[in-house]
Amino acid sequence: MKRFLVYVCFLAGLLPAHPVVAVGAAATVLSAPGCAAWRANPGLAYYDANTAFIEAVKVLTALRQAAKIDDISYGKVSPIIHAVDAALDEWWTALKATPEGETPSVPRTVTKAVTRGLLELAVWQAKFQGGRD
């Protein structure tokens, strides 16, 4: 159930002018129980993390198209997006390398990089969607 906290993080990021909520939710995601839940089922967690990431990038892309993200901010957000994308690739590689019937082992650094990146994206979304209209 705790894996859904990643969605909570994303949801908080969508609430305009509430970056503090996003930070609080993401802190929970990054906590030891949150990471443990992700390690318990890395295959499903991979799917969840991808879904949250895809939805976040879709929203940011729409904001960019609506000219709510200027060139300078775009340059700051892009490295975060590529970092999460690369970490998810690493995660996928770990899953594929696991023989059938065995429990996959995904490096904790990878899951942390993904959750931290999702947090950063949530905070940026809150910034772009709140207080600039």
Add this chain to the structure above:
Amino acid sequence: MDPLTIGALGSLVLSIVDRLVKQGWVPTPEEKAQITALRKAVVAEWDSLAPPPPPPPAGGA
């Protein structure tokens, strides 16, 4: 709340409901590959919105 936010929230809620309904479900390798491909497409669309590179200085050094 603007339409963009409402749409994103609706999509999010549907995703969560879908997850809850499928508790215990484990995605197949094909499903994982599909979502990886979708992720690449979304990132590519984001990259396509990058500002053009600045023009080289005229005349050189």
